[in-house]
Every structure is written in structure tokens, then in C-alpha cells.
Amino acid sequence: MSDPTAFPQLAWSTVEHYLGIRQGTSYPLSPPRSERLVSYEIGDGGHGISLYVELGRDQSPPRSPLPSITIDQVAHRGKRMARVRTTQSELMRDFHDLLMAVADRVVTGDRDLGRALDETVDAWAGLLHRPRGLGAERRIGLHGELAVLRAVARARGWESAVDAWTGSRGEQHDFGLPDSDVEVKTTSSEDRQHTVHGIRQLEESPGRPLWLASLQVTRGGAGGRTLGESVAAVIRDTHAVSHIAGARLEAAIDRSGWSPTEQDDERWTLRGDPLLVPADRIPRLTQAMLPADVRDHILSVDYRIRLNHLSPAPGAPVDLTDFRLP
Structure with a gap:
């Protein structure tokens, strides 16, 4: 009783x-x-x-x-x-x-x-005071990166997609495609608001165009996907093509900080269509905006941007139509 x-x-x-x-x-x-x-x-x-x-x-x-x-x-x-x-x-x-x-x-x-x-x-x-796995922002961010990973794999194959996912290795941008780079930002806000970490995060690498993929998610209830479900889905699909690529993907996800033992009962779904735009159309801070005599002394700059006024641009390096969480 x-x-x-x-x-x-x-x-x-x-x-x-x-x-x-x-x-x-x-x-x-x-x-x-x-x-x-x-x-x-x-x-x-x-x-x-x-x-x-x-x-x-x-x-x-x-x-x-x-x-x-x-x-x-x-x-x-x-x-x-x-x-x-x-x-x-x-x-x-x-x-x-x-x-x-x-x-x-x-x-x-x-x-x-x-x-x-x-x-x-x-x-x-x-x-x-002690690390407890991924924080909320990083869990949402990883979910978005896995969704873009799936879109890249649909066009280029899982082996190429795993190679392209550079964000898991701590590189400047999340994806390095053959001719351009892609930075992925995912938010649970009703506005298309994102936090930019570092003054170089939205800067192009020399000779390589940079695109920003802006994703919005919302709590999906029974119809949503947990991060653990998306992790399992991309690992399964990669192993079905190549066990070597699957093992490399598992190592990359592990480097991202994800652990199957951490709390995982948040279910997400997409709030709307993704936005993919060139970085030079985005309100951003770059090193060139800083006076030359202070550039080496500004160690960290984080700021928030709102992209509600932007619309998708032609010529995107990855097709995000029929986009969904893995």
C-alpha cells in the first residue's frame, strides 16, 4: 500500500x-x-x-x-x-x-x-564542481551535429561523412567538406538565437567558404528523439556500411563527451526548417574588426546572435531538405 x-x-x-x-x-x-x-x-x-x-x-x-x-x-x-x-x-x-x-x-x-x-x-x-558529462547546450549541439552528419552521409556516404565531421576533433569548424566548411548551431529557443564561442568560430579558413547551419529544436514528447537514440542510429547506419568507419565514428562521439550512462530522457524534434547561409551574411565579430594592437591580447569572446531576419541561400554545400533528427 x-x-x-x-x-x-x-x-x-x-x-x-x-x-x-x-x-x-x-x-x-x-x-x-x-x-x-x-x-x-x-x-x-x-x-x-x-x-x-x-x-x-x-x-x-x-x-x-x-x-x-x-x-x-x-x-x-x-x-x-x-x-x-x-x-x-x-x-x-x-x-x-x-x-x-x-x-x-x-x-x-x-x-x-x-x-x-x-x-x-x-x-x-x-x-x-565536478564534471557531469555534457551540459545542456552541448547535448543539444551534439544532436544537431549528428543530424547534419546524417545529411552529409546521405549525399556522400557514411565514410566520407565521418571524415568530414571535424568538430569532434576540436577543429575550428564542425564539418570540413571538400570545398567549404560548415558550422552547426542548434538552439531550443523560439527565436533563432545562437551563442558564438570565440572570435574565430564564424571566420572563414583561408580559401574556404564558411556556411552556418542554424537548427531549432523543441521538446517532442513521445514523438521526439533522445540524444541516445540518435547516437545509436548513426552508429548502426555507419557500421552497416563499414565497421572501420563505424569504429571511427564511435571514437569521435566518445571524444565529444557523450556517454551512454549519462541522463538521457529529453526528447527533441525539429521546430522548423533548418537555415543554411554563408558566414559573410551573418552578424558576427571577426579578428579583422579588432585593432591590430589588441588582437593578441583578446583571449576569449562569446556573444549571442539572432538570425530571424535571414533566409536560406542558394549554392549550399549540403542538402538539408527532408531534414530530420537521426
Whole structure:
């Protein structure tokens, strides 16, 4: 018999299902007739997921301990509530785990929201100081690179595609094709926004045109693909052609940081058609824009770009029609 006082765990697969079909719903986490209402909200005003915790008569919402988490006061079901959200949509899967840990401390540990959040962040800090496999941005990025790898293989064969995937070897760009290079950027944002890592990432190599493949993904629910499924699919298809190429691909995926033992329950699908454009049409920073006397002293530049205003260009080096995740 289940314990009626046990904390009601909410599985990520359930949350992802509602996000995938864009349907909002509410899950109460506090027991019936509890003095303090705690609820998990999905699709809350387009904000993805949120945790609501009822405030006491003279209680104010606590300050957020992290810049990626916001806490505000809202009216909900006739009650004054603190709402906890994240500003980082790509971290939603990890944020879900944090919300559940905070809610557990509030419901079963009788903590106030501020203390529960601080304790959870402190408890996770030791784990976060150690590498935990691929981060959320890199997992999404690898998924996009594997999708482009599949498109290259469809045109040139798996052996040539594996040779072309240079990003796994730490090269400047993700794919080196016979006559041009391709940089792949994948985002889960509704806007076509991407982070550029380094001032040379969108610079052409001498004598080689550079193209940017911009991909958008969204949570796909039961119809989506996990990164693990895509990894297995490309390895299977490569081995079917050549065991040597298959082994090289497995080594490349291993170098990328992917491990079959890490958390893998996020399911993705394409949000829309990919965009493939020459780098010189993209808003970008290059070394030539820096004064000559400071170029050797600027060690790292990361910045975000928005490409909503661009459309696909003719003459692309890889065909991304009928494009899908592997």
C-alpha cells in the first residue's frame, strides 16, 4: 500500500508530454487540506515550468540565489504565492529536478521556500564542481551535429561523412567538406538565437567558404528523439556500411563527451526548417574588426546572435531538405 504522506514525485516524461503538446496543467505537490499550497505548473503563461509556494500572512518572496532563477509574487487560486521560474529554457530538464528537490524540502521537511532553495543549491554545489558529462547546450549541439552528419552521409556516404565531421576533433569548424566548411548551431529557443564561442568560430579558413547551419529544436514528447537514440542510429547506419568507419565514428562521439550512462530522457524534434547561409551574411565579430594592437591580447569572446531576419541561400554545400533528427 502506498504511503499517502509520501512526497508525490512528478516524472519528467509527464512534464515533457504536456510541453510537447503545448498544454498547460497543474500538479499539486502538497497534501490535501495542507496549510500551505505547493503546486507545479506546466505551460504557465508560456514560461515552461514553475513552482508555486503559498506565502504566509507577512511573508515576502525570498531573493533568488542564482541569476538564472527568478522568484516573484503572484495571485493563484485566491492565494498569495511565490513563483519560481528559470530564464534558461535550455536548462528546463535540470530545472525540473531542482524544483522537485526544493518542493520536497518544503512539503516533507517543513522548510520555507528561501531555506529550501538555499539548501538545495548548496547540496548541488559539490556535484556541480565536478564534471557531469555534457551540459545542456552541448547535448543539444551534439544532436544537431549528428543530424547534419546524417545529411552529409546521405549525399556522400557514411565514410566520407565521418571524415568530414571535424568538430569532434576540436577543429575550428564542425564539418570540413571538400570545398567549404560548415558550422552547426542548434538552439531550443523560439527565436533563432545562437551563442558564438570565440572570435574565430564564424571566420572563414583561408580559401574556404564558411556556411552556418542554424537548427531549432523543441521538446517532442513521445514523438521526439533522445540524444541516445540518435547516437545509436548513426552508429548502426555507419557500421552497416563499414565497421572501420563505424569504429571511427564511435571514437569521435566518445571524444565529444557523450556517454551512454549519462541522463538521457529529453526528447527533441525539429521546430522548423533548418537555415543554411554563408558566414559573410551573418552578424558576427571577426579578428579583422579588432585593432591590430589588441588582437593578441583578446583571449576569449562569446556573444549571442539572432538570425530571424535571414533566409536560406542558394549554392549550399549540403542538402538539408527532408531534414530530420537521426
